[in-house]
Amino acid sequence: MIPPRPAIDHITHVDNLPSIIREGQIYADAQIGERGLAPSTIGMEKLKANRRRFPVKCHPQTRVAEYVPFYFCPRSIMLFTLAKRNHAEIGYQGGEASIVHLVADLRRVVRSAEKHERIWAISLSNAASAYAEFRASLDALEEVRWDCVAATEWGGRRDVKDAKAAEFLIHGSFPWAGIHAIGVQNLKVRQRVLAFLEESAHRPSVSIEPHWYYAESGDRHA
Structure with a gap:
């Protein structure tokens, strides 16, 4: 079932926040290269190469690396x-x-994107895969397998793993002002984020969300 207010999540290393705040944008990988930025990279090079090569089939003149990726x-x-x-x-x-x-907020992001053309x-699975299916309509939310998106275990089930990796992609860049919340694993990282936000006119809420991570049993106050 589609959530009443679908949220989308972009993950990045905390060290990248000052650059995002300063630029006022989260840039797609292709834009990062063009602008000569040097973020702390957490991605897999093979997948990044695929993103540079594979088209977004509903916008075939573009490549996946030209989009900022979010998970559901x-x-x-x-x-x-x-x-x-x-x-x-x-x-x-x-x-x-x-x-x-x-x-x-997914729907707010789509309204803003369409307003600004x-x-x-x-993508109904990992956008870096050759078999990924792409849609350019919110009707595609009916095709997202929300049970898989919410799954915490998938074992050897490739279908669950693929469906959980569905993505929302926005071309070029995503405005920092469009982020309304930041989730972190522990107090130490929250304090770093709050320190970075002192330099920002836009200040999303920042909360410790251990259940958003795999090491939930770790010390949330570390």
């Missing part, structure tokens, strides 16, 4: 991979504690 859940497959700290294709091995969730898309 905070406890994403990517976050699980980061939490494991053992993936050979990911240079970052710092775990999940320093990863923050930047949260926006910004293209967007929904």
Whole structure:
């Protein structure tokens, strides 16, 4: 069942917040390269290469890397991979504690994008996969497998894992002012985020959300 107010989550390393605040935008990977920015990278290079190569099929003149990605859940497959700290294709091995969730309201984002003639898309699985299906209508929310999006265990079930990795994509950049909340794992990271926000005119709420992470049993006050 579609949530009454679907939220979308962009994950990034906390060290990237000052640049996002200063620029006033979250940039797509393609834009980051063009602008010469050097963020703390947490992604898998193979998937990043796929994103640079694969088209967004509902906007075939564009590539996935030209979009800012959001998940439909905070406890994403990517976050699980980061939490494991053992993936050979990911240079970052710092775990999940320093990863923050930047949260926006999906329907509000779509209204704003359409008002400003910004293209967007929904992928029904990981947008970096060759078999990903893309849609450019909110009717696609009926196709998102929300039971899989909410799943906390998937074992060997590839179908659940694929469906959980569904994404919302917005072309070019996403305005910092569009983020209404930030979720963090522990008090230490929350304090860092609040310190960064002192330099920002826009100040989303910041909350400790251990259930958004895989190491829920860790010390939330660390």
